Amino acid sequence: MLARGKDAETLLALVxxxxxxxxxxxxxxxxxxxxxMMASALDVAARAIAVEEExxxxxxxxxxxxxxxxxxxxxxxxxxxxxxxDTTHKDLRERLKAHLDGGAAVRNPRYSVQRERxx
Amino acid sequence: xxxxxxxxxxxxxxxxxxxxxxxxxxxxIGAQDVTVVTAELLAGGAVQENWRIDVDVTGxxxxxxxxxxxxxxxxxxxxxxxxxxxxxxxxxxxxxxGVTVAAxxxxxxxxxxxxxxxxxxxxxxxxxxxxxxVRDPNLSEYGEALAHALGGELxxxxxxxxxxxxxxxxxxxxxxxxxxxxxxxxxxxxxxxxARPALEYILSWLDAHAPEPRAIxxxxxxxxxxxxxxxxxxxxxxxxxxxCHWGDPREDIGWFIARCWRFGNDAKVAGGIARFAALLDGxxxxxxxxxxxxxxxxxxxxxxxxxATISLLQGDRFVKGGERSLELALTGLMPPEMEVDALDxxxxxxxxxx
Numbered sequence: 001m002l003a004r005g006k007d008a009e010t011l012l013a014l015v016x017x018x019x020x021x022x023x024x025x026x027x028x029x030x031x032x033x034x035x036x037m038m039a040s041a042l043d044v045a046a047r048a049i050a051v052e053e054e055x056x057x058x059x060x061x062x063x064x065x066x067x068x069x070x071x072x073x074x075x076x077x078x079x080x081x082x083x084x085x086d087t088t089h090k091d092l093r094e095r096l097k098a099h100l101d102g103g104a105a106v107r108n109p110r111y112s113v114q115r116e117r118x119x
Numbered sequence: 120x121x122x123x124x125x126x127x128x129x130x131x132x133x134x135x136x137x138x139x140x141x142x143x144x145x146x147x148i149g150a151q152d153v154t155v156v157t158a159e160l161l162a163g164g165a166v167q168e169n170w171r172i173d174v175d176v177t178g179x180x181x182x183x184x185x186x187x188x189x190x191x192x193x194x195x196x197x198x199x200x201x202x203x204x205x206x207x208x209x210x211x212x213x214x215x216x217g218v219t220v221a222a223x224x225x226x227x228x229x230x231x232x233x234x235x236x237x238x239x240x241x242x243x244x245x246x247x248x249x250x251x252x253v254r255d256p257n258l259s260e261y262g263e264a265l266a267h268a269l270g271g272e273l274x275x276x277x278x279x280x281x282x283x284x285x286x287x288x289x290x291x292x293x294x295x296x297x298x299x300x301x302x303x304x305x306x307x308x309x310x311x312x313x314a315r316p317a318l319e320y321i322l323s324w325l326d327a328h329a330p331e332p333r334a335i336x337x338x339x340x341x342x343x344x345x346x347x348x349x350x351x352x353x354x355x356x357x358x359x360x361x362x363c364h365w366g367d368p369r370e371d372i373g374w375f376i377a378r379c380w381r382f383g384n385d386a387k388v389a390g391g392i393a394r395f396a397a398l399l400d401g402x403x404x405x406x407x408x409x410x411x412x413x414x415x416x417x418x419x420x421x422x423x424x425x426x427a428t429i430s431l432l433q434g435d436r437f438v439k440g441g442e443r444s445l446e447l448a449l450t451g452l453m454p455p456e457m458e459v460d461a462l463d464x465x466x467x468x469x470x471x472x473x
Contacts (some may be wrong), residue, residue, distance in 0.1 A: 034445070060316075096458075097462050111456050
């Protein structure tokens with residue numbers, strides 16, 4: 001029986017690998033793009049299982065609000081209203097980037113690696 | 120007449136009814152008669168359909184045998200895109216300005232002729248697939264020259280001005296077009312399924328730092344690798360004019376160099392094919408108002424914000440709209456990358472200011 005977490009992640013990665021190695025080469029060109037998207041979606045799902053989603057969001061919100069008072073919608077609204085800005089929080093951009101890193105890595109891990117190399 | 124399909128998807132145009140084309144087309148192009156020899160649905164075209172038609176024209180300026188492409192308006196069109204006939208008028212204006220486009224032949228707004236509005240242009244050979252272009256083993260031989268040529272094309276597009284009296288159906292911005300674009304993106308974000316504070320910050324920054332345009336010109340609106348055709352390393356046509364608008368010409372340059380349109384070839388800043396300098400040199404060799412690399416940085420951030428917003432809304436068609444499309448679902452996961460891109464560019468600009 002499958003345990004949650006690691007086993008599910010491994011299973012999805014294996015399905016993607018099989019799709020690419022054994023199914024895609026035999027497909028007509030117009031179906032290969034769809035199959036590539038399917039494999040990509042399976043990769044994304046596998047990585048999403050492994051990523052801790054809530055911690056980066058809580059870390060971001062805790063930087064601006066009392067414990068439990070913040071939401072992403074409230075933060076967005078306060079940024080638009082100018083209540084939270086570079087002038088009030090010098091590290092605002094860095095905090096926003098740190099929050100995004102997880103999401104970017106789930107969709108495209110190569111992107112995060114390339115950015116790390118550049119910085 | 121032979122008609123065949125290359126895909127099994129739902130169609131706007133009924134190939135069996137394409138014979139209805141000739142009574143409309145012949146007088147429109149000044150011919151005595153037009154015979155459609157074959158009609159074939161071409162692959163690609165997410166928003167519209169493209170049909171290759173081989174025709175024999177009797178009389179008039181197009182006398183002879185031709186291979187043309189007939190493009191229909193698809194049933195589902197993006198809100199922000201021009202309809203087929205309006206797009207055709209933009210292509211005509213670009214053609215008249217010396218831009219490399221497939222020669223415009225005719226356009227029909229009457230859905231009664233073929234079942235949907237359509238336009239016809241000359242068939243152009245070449246490849247427009249972005250990933251094939253940026254991974255072409257011969258790219259190093261022609262990439263710089265191609266980017267230089269594309270820069271010149273952009274400058275010719277931007278030289279088309281509302282004061283010339285062309286394209287009167289395109290609204291002329293009465294306010295800073297860069298701030299208007301940011302406002303449009305904010306409206307999009309307001310309708311999205313999730314709050315995105317990073318994108319909110321980026322849009323606020325772009326609004327506060329929006330430069331005034333030096334001139335209002337025709338902006339292609341989707342000028343990027345994937346929307347031009349290359350044959351043997353040579354540019355054969357600029358494609359996909361449905362997002363044309365009057366605006367700040369630098370918007371197109373920022374869009375072309377945005378990382379999201381380099382298709383993994385990130386070191387080649389100009390669309391994944393060449394150095395940015397090659398594109399800019401080509402642009403400035405033709406442009407009325409030369410552009411510097413520094414001033415384009417704002418538009419690179421704007422491009423990332425625009426694509427982040429569009430991909431968020433595309434994803435919402437799956438998340439909220441119930442469209443069970445894998446492509447839409449995957450597109451909806453892209454905003455974090457674009458937001459990080461935009462924040463990186465803003466960092467660069469702010470550090471440059473010291």
